[in-house]
Every structure is written in structure tokens, then in C-alpha cells.
Amino acid sequence: MVARNKTEQIRQHIIETTDDLLYHKGFNLMSFSDIAAAADVPRGNIYYYFKTKDEVLTAVIEYRIEQMRAMLETWNEEIKTPLERLKRYTNIPVIELEDVTRYGCPMGSLNTELGKSQRTLQAVSRKQYDTFLTWLKKQFKELVPDGNTKHLAMHLLMLTQGLAVLAQSYQDKSLVRREINYIETWLDSLV
């Protein structure tokens, strides 16, 4: 989605700065004041672009999913084998090591927060998982045609989520590297 006029540009700018803010503070501790300050837009103006905080969240999730799809599309083109593609996915926490050990997984931490008592919003957030899962299933289907691709995709996602939770809790980078190695070994064993 390309921002056309000025309103669209500012709206897009708010979405992009709020993306980080949401990751760093979580949804419930992220206020409109925070959003306005981060985007450098006057406090009351945010309401011209978004009616409610829920609407901001939805827009940010949509933006994230667009980014993810573009990334996965690039991987599809540039990485030739499903095994290497799965390893590329697996290595996200290593590449994002600083952020993962500090703030956890952007998808997982948000889902966990919203799942308690904001399930409508959690359903929105969960679409991030869905996007990855669909792609992961395709890769597993290519890698092990006879396997249960749904379970395999879920399993891999689960491993990365558990690792992100503990990596953040203990600020432990070596745990990330170690567990990612295990996952790669497991992927190799499937071929």
C-alpha cells in the first residue's frame, strides 16, 4: 500500500513509528500520547487519522503482515530449497538477537498480552502467526511430502516462540544460538 496524498503519508508514518512502540511497550501500556510523541504529531491529531486505539492496532498489524508477505516473497525467489528457506525462517531470532532478547517476539508477546481479556484484538494479532504458518506449511510440504505439514509448521513455530519467551526472560543470547542450532539439526533430520 503506497501512501498517495499527504494525509495518507502521515497516517503511514504514524503506523510505522507505532509498530516499534507497540513492540517495545506492549498494547496496554502504549498510550495515545506515546504514539503522538513517537510520530511527532500533535496529541489530538492522531484522532484525525484513527478513531480508536483498536484501529491503530489493526492498522499496525496489517502493515506488519504486508511486510511479512513481501519478505516471504523475496525468500521464495532468492532461496532455492525448502530446507534452506526453513532455516532462513529459523534464523530470524539470531538476526534479531538484540531485539528478541530484550523485547521477545513481536507476534508472541502481543498475542500473549491480548489473549488474556482482549480476544477480539488477539484474533487480529494472530493473523501474523497465520501468515507464517501458511508459508511454513508450504515449505514442509515440499520438504517432506508425506509428513503432517500442519503439525510440522506448528511445531517449528512453537519452538521459536518458546525460545523467544526464555531469551527475553533471561536476556540470554547464547540460549538463542544454542536452541537455533538444535532446530537446524532437527530440520536436517527430516530430509
Add this chain to the structure above:
Amino acid sequence: MVARNKTEQIRQHIIETTDDLLYHKGFNLMSFSDIAAAADVPRGNIYYYFKTKDEVLTAVIEYRIEQMRAMLETWNEEIKTPLERLKRYTNIPVIELEDVTRYGCPMGSLNTELGKSQRTLQAVSRKQYDTFLTWLKKQFKELVPDGNTKHLAMHLLMLTQGLAVLAQSYQDKSLVRREINYIETWLDSLV
């Protein structure tokens, strides 16, 4: 810790009702009004027992850890082999299936929430993990004396955390059962 006088009894009662509340709503969405209502204590009275919300949290975590220690002590006495003890731990999510699929892991979800921008409180919450990890290390030490018990304990904890995150996100009970089976197979393979 046994509640002696009436003040101690009420304080203890507040802690126990807040334990569930914290699990179901999370820390930042749990208000003093919620706490007072759940414990059936007049709103302002809570401040007679706890000066701040942080203090309530600390008391609840201490209570949880007491409970955990008692539970682990019972397991030590009643379950004879380290393998069976580790499987007993592993099966917590199956036994707590309704809660885990609805609210996630009480330790993990709290750690994730507090880890964003309340790291002092997160350090308090993390002691829950520490308590389990210490016990898990002991069991692995007995099971595989030559293994890296610290890594094994972390790995097992990580698996249960990942499973809780996804189980809650998708409200998926079969995922819990399936993944617990994998973990048990893995434990068996270590012997």
C-alpha cells in the same frame, strides 16, 4: 507461611484471590478495584494490607513459589524415578488444559508482559522460573549425569513455554497433547 491473626488472614485471602486475577487479566489490566472485588474487601482497605500494586505482585509471586516448592517436595517424595518426575512436570499443561489454552502459562505470560518496560518486576516474576529450573536441573543430573543439566532444564522449560503460547493463541487442546507426547518421547530417548 501460616496466617496467624485476623490481619494476616485477610492479607493471605487477598493474595490467594489476586493470584487467579493476575493470571486471568495480567498485571497492567488488573486494578485495585478488581483486587478488592475479588477478595470481597472494601476498595480502600487494600491499602491497609499493601502499600502499592508492586507490593501485591511481590506477595503473590512469593505465595506462588511457596506453593511450587511444596508441590515439588511432594513429587520428590511420591515419585521414585527422575524420568517419572520430569514427566510429571511435563504433564502440567495437560492437567491444566482448560487454563493453559485459555490464559497461557501463569509464569510465562507474566514474564512476557513485565519484560517490556517493567524489568524490576519481571526479575521478581522470573523467580518462578528459577524455582522450576533448579528442580529440573536436579532431575536431569540424576537422569543423565554426563549431560549439560542446565541446558537440558532450559530446553525442557522452553518447550513448555512455546507450547503454552501457541495453545493459548489458537485455543488448541490437541496441540498441547501432541506436543507433550513429543516431549515425553524426547525424555525417554535421553535414558
Add this chain to the structure above:
DNA sequence: GTCTATATGAAGATAGAC
């Protein structure tokens, strides 16, 4: 010790001047 009333601040959201 117990409870009510209230102070204080920050949140989400809105009205309306420019």
C-alpha cells in the same frame, strides 16, 4: 482496624477554533 470520601493524575476520546 475498618471504611468512606476524596485527591491527583493520566488515560481515551471529543468539540470546536483556526
Add this chain to the structure above:
DNA sequence: GTCTATCTTCATATAGAC
């Protein structure tokens, strides 16, 4: 379209009557 001033609500926290 842009921004300020403000409304309302609800949060944590306190003062002080009983």
C-alpha cells in the same frame, strides 16, 4: 486539514472519620 482545550472516566493512592 490542523491543532488546542477540554470532557469523562478510571486508575493509584491518601486523609481522616468512625
